[in-house]
Amino acid sequence: MSKILNFYLNGNPVEVIAKPEQNLLELLRDNIGLTSPKCGCNRGDCGSCTVILDDKAVKSCMVLALTVEGKKVVTVDGLVKGEELHPIQKAFLEYGAPQCGFCTPGMVMAATAFLLENPTPTKYEVKEALSGNLCRCGGYDKYTEAVLAVSRGEFGPVLKGSEINV
Amino acid sequence: MRSYFYESPSSFEELFQIGKTTSNEVKFLAGGTDFVPRLNYELNEVPKEGQKDLTIISLSKLGLDTISESDEEIKIGSMVTFTEMKKNNIVNKYFPVFEETIKELAGLSVRNVATIGGNIMNASPAADIVPTLMALDAVLVLKGPNGEREICSKDFFKGNGRTVAQEQEVLKEIVIKKQKGTSSFKKLGRRKAETLSVVNAAAYIEKENNICKKARITIGSVAPTVLRCKEVEEALIGKELTDETMKEASLKVIDSISPIDDIRATAWYRKKVSPVMVRRAIKSACDAE
Numbered sequence: 001m002s003k004i005l006n007f008y009l010n011g012n013p014v015e016v017i018a019k020p021e022q023n024l025l026e027l028l029r030d031n032i033g034l035t036s037p038k039c040g041c042n043r044g045d046c047g048s049c050t051v052i053l054d055d056k057a058v059k060s061c062m063v064l065a066l067t068v069e070g071k072k073v074v075t076v077d078g079l080v081k082g083e084e085l086h087p088i089q090k091a092f093l094e095y096g097a098p099q100c101g102f103c104t105p106g107m108v109m110a111a112t113a114f115l116l117e118n119p120t121p122t123k124y125e126v127k128e129a130l131s132g133n134l135c136r137c138g139g140y141d142k143y144t145e146a147v148l149a150v151s152r153g154e155f156g157p158v159l160k161g162s163e164i165n166v
Numbered sequence: 167m168r169s170y171f172y173e174s175p176s177s178f179e180e181l182f183q184i185g186k187t188t189s190n191e192v193k194f195l196a197g198g199t200d201f202v203p204r205l206n207y208e209l210n211e212v213p214k215e216g217q218k219d220l221t222i223i224s225l226s227k228l229g230l231d232t233i234s235e236s237d238e239e240i241k242i243g244s245m246v247t248f249t250e251m252k253k254n255n256i257v258n259k260y261f262p263v264f265e266e267t268i269k270e271l272a273g274l275s276v277r278n279v280a281t282i283g284g285n286i287m288n289a290s291p292a293a294d295i296v297p298t299l300m301a302l303d304a305v306l307v308l309k310g311p312n313g314e315r316e317i318c319s320k321d322f323f324k325g326n327g328r329t330v331a332q333e334q335e336v337l338k339e340i341v342i343k344k345q346k347g348t349s350s351f352k353k354l355g356r357r358k359a360e361t362l363s364v365v366n367a368a369a370y371i372e373k374e375n376n377i378c379k380k381a382r383i384t385i386g387s388v389a390p391t392v393l394r395c396k397e398v399e400e401a402l403i404g405k406e407l408t409d410e411t412m413k414e415a416s417l418k419v420i421d422s423i424s425p426i427d428d429i430r431a432t433a434w435y436r437k438k439v440s441p442v443m444v445r446r447a448i449k450s451a452c453d454a455e
């Protein structure tokens with residue numbers, strides 16, 4: 001039985017009808033039409049569907065849609081300020097980390113949420129934080145280096161949790 | 167296709183009422199990291215005929231997400247996520263072995279939602295928190311329509327995916343006595359991160375002048391449930407904890423396990439590495455302060 005679901009998506013209140021068996025990824029892509037989170041496996045293994053839910057990275061294919069009632073969901077679309085990319089996005093571009101780009105939206109969200117928790121990580125910690133995000137083009141090293149560069153402030157100040165929700 | 171329903175009760179009374187009045191199959195939802203992928207899979211399959219409708223009951227509003235401490239014990243609510251548990255001061259003060267365990271369990275974005283209760287109730291032989299809980303002799307509290315009952319972790323699991331809990335019973339909390347020994351958890355996966363265990367093992371050791379006074383040794387992924395290794399424990403108690411005795415004792419684990427071939431490893435390989443993982447867990451527990 002479908003229900004009405006209210007939550008915040010990239011700072012905007014949304015009201016949608018969701019089915020109890022739907023996951024958040026499907027809701028975002030099929031009901032709302034926001035296709036930046038990608039479906040690589042639909043079983044929690046690949047991380048391409050990663051979004052930020054109440055300041056924490058989660059794999060949206062494993063989150064039941066109806067459980068986000070009242071919560072804040074952020075996708076890459078919520079990180080851009082007008083034409084201005086988020087420091088993580090700038091760094092990924094600069095380092096040439098994405099190749100095919102399929103894993104990239106998930107990588108951006110996992111890295112952004114991680115830096116909110118740990119703004120000055122070691123290389124090992126970055127690798128560990130991104131270990132749930134598979135990149136079949138094998139761009140791991142560049143992704144890792146790019147995140148470290150952001151943590152050193154090379155791409156400008158990193159936003160705080162409350163700021164990314166607008 | 168069967169129909170699906172979702173409920174999010176804010177009290178146990180409400181929850182048991184739903185269970186009483188429905189003829190549907192009922193499933194509890196914690197973090198969903200086991201449940202939702204299964205549901206995704208089911209939805210991709212050709213629907214089975216004659217399947218009952220499914221009511222999904224979220225446990226998120228029952229206040230089961232707290233960790234507390236008394237003089238003798240700590241209590242961990244079943245809905246506490248691994249991320250919360252890993253940074254909790256009470257847990258880290260008395261049982262640093264949990265941080266060691268959780269670090270090896272899945273990846274950050276899974277741990278952000280996966281709960282300790284879900285890991286237990288899923289009753290997978292490869293569940294990583296279970297060997298540690300059994301080594302600490304944790305007690306699991308079930309709450310059902312007819313009241314609460316406490317079950318020792320070593321008697322809780324009945325098979326792959328099966329526990330002593332009845333369909334209506336919710337795992338409420340996990341109670342662990344404060345104790346004077348030290349413990350450790352070791353995991354062998356197919357790769358370093360975000361992978362299920364090929365073999366995992368945990369050890370709890372109490373010693374005096376390097377003589378083993380008490381030992382609880384557990385091993386996972388080598389039988390239908392996580393096991394307590396009595397033979398290994400007996401071989402340790404009363405002995406001096408040297409590399410030699412640890413090695414000898416660990417070899418005894420072979421008698422208790424019944425591993426199978428699966429997608430992660432062969433039974434042959436599991437037999438080879440089981441004593442190694444047990445020995446590492448014992449050694450590391452002895453060295454822990």
Ligand SMILES: Cc1cc2nc3c(=O)[nH]c(=O)nc-3n(C[C@H](O)[C@H](O)[C@H](O)COP(=O)(O)OP(=O)(O)OC[C@H]3O[C@@H](n4cnc5c(N)ncnc54)[C@H](O)[C@@H]3O)c2cc1C
Pocket residue numbers: 043044045193194195196197198199200201202203225244245270271272273276279280281282283284285286287288292293294295335336337338360361362363
């Ligand atoms: C990519 C990936 C990696 C993983 N890696 C690991 C790993 O390294 N180690 C590991 O051990 N596991 C791993 N898992 C499995 C899973 O994440 C854990 O088992 C997790 O702890 C399950 O908790 P949950 O809250 O998500 O449970 P859910 O999926 O919500 O529930 C699991 C089952 O338990 C029942 N249940 C949950 N809570 C209760 C309760 N309080 N009372 C009664 N029944 C309940 C549910 O009905 C369901 O049947 C992994 C999963 C994925 C997708």
Ligand code: FES
Pocket residue numbers: 038039040041042043044045046047048049050059060061062
């Ligand atoms: S699509 Fe969600 S983890 Fe792969």
Ligand code: FES
Pocket residue numbers: 097098099100101102103104134135136137138139
């Ligand atoms: S860039 Fe192709 S999968 Fe990562």
